[in-house]
Amino acid sequence: MATSGFKDTLSPYNQPKQIPPYQDYLYKQYETDVSLDLSKKDCEKPIGVAIFGLGRAGSIHLSNLVKNPRVQLLYVVDDIPSKWHKMKAYWGLKSTMFLTSKDAAKVYSDVKVDAVVVASPTFTHEDIVTKSLAAKKSVFCEKPIAEDIESSTRCYKQAEMVNKPLFSAFNRRFDPSYSALRDRVRAGEVGHVQMIKVCSRDSPLPSIDYLKMSGGIFHDCIVHDIDMATWVIGELPTKVQTTAFSHIPEIKAINDFDTVAILLTFPSGTIAMLDNSRHSNYGYDQRLEVFGSKGMIRADNERPVHCNEVQLGYSGSSFAPIWFSFPSRYRMAYYLEMEHFLDVVRGYAKPMVQGFQTIAVSKIATAAEKSARTGMTVELKWTEEERNRKYS
Numbered sequence: 057m058a059t060s061g062f063k064d065t066l067s068p069y070n071q072p073k074q075i076p077p078y079q080d081y082l083y084k085q086y087e088t089d090v091s092l093d094l095s096k097k098d099c100e101k102p103i104g105v106a107i108f109g110l111g112r113a114g115s116i117h118l119s120n121l122v123k124n125p126r127v128q129l130l131y132v133v134d135d136i137p138s139k140w141h142k143m144k145a146y147w148g149l150k151s152t153m154f155l156t157s158k159d160a161a162k163v164y165s166d167v168k169v170d171a172v173v174v175a176s177p178t179f180t181h182e183d184i185v186t187k188s189l190a191a192k193k194s195v196f197c198e199k200p201i202a203e204d205i206e207s208s209t210r211c212y213k214q215a216e217m218v219n220k221p222l223f224s225a226f227n228r229r230f231d232p233s234y235s236a237l238r239d240r241v242r243a244g245e246v247g248h249v250q251m252i253k254v255c256s257r258d259s260p261l262p263s264i265d266y267l268k269m270s271g272g273i274f275h276d277c278i279v280h281d282i283d284m285a286t287w288v289i290g291e292l293p294t295k296v297q298t299t300a301f302s303h304i305p306e307i308k309a310i311n312d313f314d315t316v317a318i319l320l321t322f323p324s325g326t327i328a329m330l331d332n333s334r335h336s337n338y339g340y341d342q343r344l345e346v347f348g349s350k351g352m353i354r355a356d357n358e359r360p361v362h363c364n365e366v367q368l369g370y371s372g373s374s375f376a377p378i379w380f381s382f383p384s385r386y387r388m389a390y391y392l393e394m395e396h397f398l399d400v401v402r403g404y405a406k407p408m409v410q411g412f413q414t415i416a417v418s419k420i421a422t423a424a425e426k427s428a429r430t431g432m433t434v435e436l437k438w439t440e441e442e443r444n445r446k447y448s
């Protein structure tokens with residue numbers, strides 16, 4: 057045989073044990089499960105948790121909390137009591153107390169509550185965050201932390217004062233593809249980054265009721281894109297240029313935009329291009345690309361059925377559609393993000409999303425919106441302290 061010379065002389069049983077690639081995060085989890093590693097399991101006392109808001113984001117976090125043996129879900133606070141009966145039955149919440157927000161004081165005064173998860177509408181965040189922190193609870197808060205920079209800053213100051221974590225849920229940082237891309241960029245694989253492109257097009261179109269209280273596309277959606285750009289390259293931009301348009305009349309009527317392009321210029325010469333839309337009719341389009349002096353790394357869209365390629369007739373190849381929306385595309389990120397927060401609560405980890413970073417992201421989003429509304433380039437100034445803080 058032409059290839060018999062390539063045959064291994066040693067049997068695979070006599071060769072070094074195969075090591076799974078580090079990218080296989082599911083196998084890593086399996087190994088942890090098989091090894092019955094108890095070091096982070098907090099067997100003696102579960103973490104007492106209360107969750108505020110059981111809409112889109114809240115249901116995702118609830119699904120992770122109820123399956124987590126480290127957690128005892130003590131309270132659900134939501135203002136639609138008609139949903140409670142089904143919620144309890146669906147998730148098997150026999151011993152969880154359900155409250156409306158007017159009775160939230162019960163949560164704050166209960167010493168068994170170690171941590172509060174905030175997934176209610178953005179305008180309610182500041183009140184829940186500050187009351188939870190005042191009661192010495194650790195806080196996981198959906199982005200944005202509050203409606204504006206001043207109120208977010210107040211929340212972080214309070215967290216510092218009471219020495220409790222305030223974690224902002226930038227879930228994309230926990231996505232295995234994006235974090236692997238960032239690790240490789242930070243290891244210098246593409247050299248100095250010349251261009252980073254973040255594409256984020258939402259699906260399905262959110263309801264107008266949601267959009268009216270969302271805080272607008274810049275603070276509701278684009279904060280994620282800005283966070284990706286700054287987190288990957290570890291630098292703050294000094295110039296912002298935005299063009300935005302509303303193709304959808306109902307979005308125009310509420311003085312918001314549905315299509316936005318942003319250019320960020322960084323002091324080291326890196327340029328970020330952010331491409332954001334409220335409505336993509338082919339699925340939740342999420343891509344990230346980094347181009348540098350030594351090469352390019354790209355994270356493409358993921359697909360639920362990713363290993364099927366179809367060829368029929370002469371119409372070329374087709375693949376399964378991309379994920380429909382954020383709960384499916386970032387399912388693993390939401391899970392890992394909550395695991396990380398529970399590690400933070402227990403003191404096993406420092407928050408991966410830091411206060412100064414979310415404030416910086418808010419400042420950039422505000423500048424981007426100003427640029428869109430005025431048609432002007434907006435210069436951003438950072439203090440020496442802000443520039444020097446490690447953007448890790």
Ligand SMILES: NC(=O)c1ccc[n+]([C@@H]2O[C@H](COP(=O)([O-])OP(=O)(O)OC[C@H]3O[C@@H](n4cnc5c(N)ncnc54)[C@H](O)[C@@H]3O)[C@@H](O)[C@H]2O)c1
Nearest residue numbers: 108109110111112113133134135157175176178180198199
């Ligand atoms: N990170 C992400 O991927 C992501 C995705 C979606 C939403 N979000 C964020 O999550 C938050 C909620 O958004 P959503 O889309 O889930 O909204 P939603 O409208 O679907 O749900 C909000 C829920 O909060 C409840 N609620 C209202 N006031 C409350 C209060 N004072 N206390 C407790 N519950 C209250 C409502 O009854 C509703 O069930 C927003 O801040 C949004 O920016 C983040």
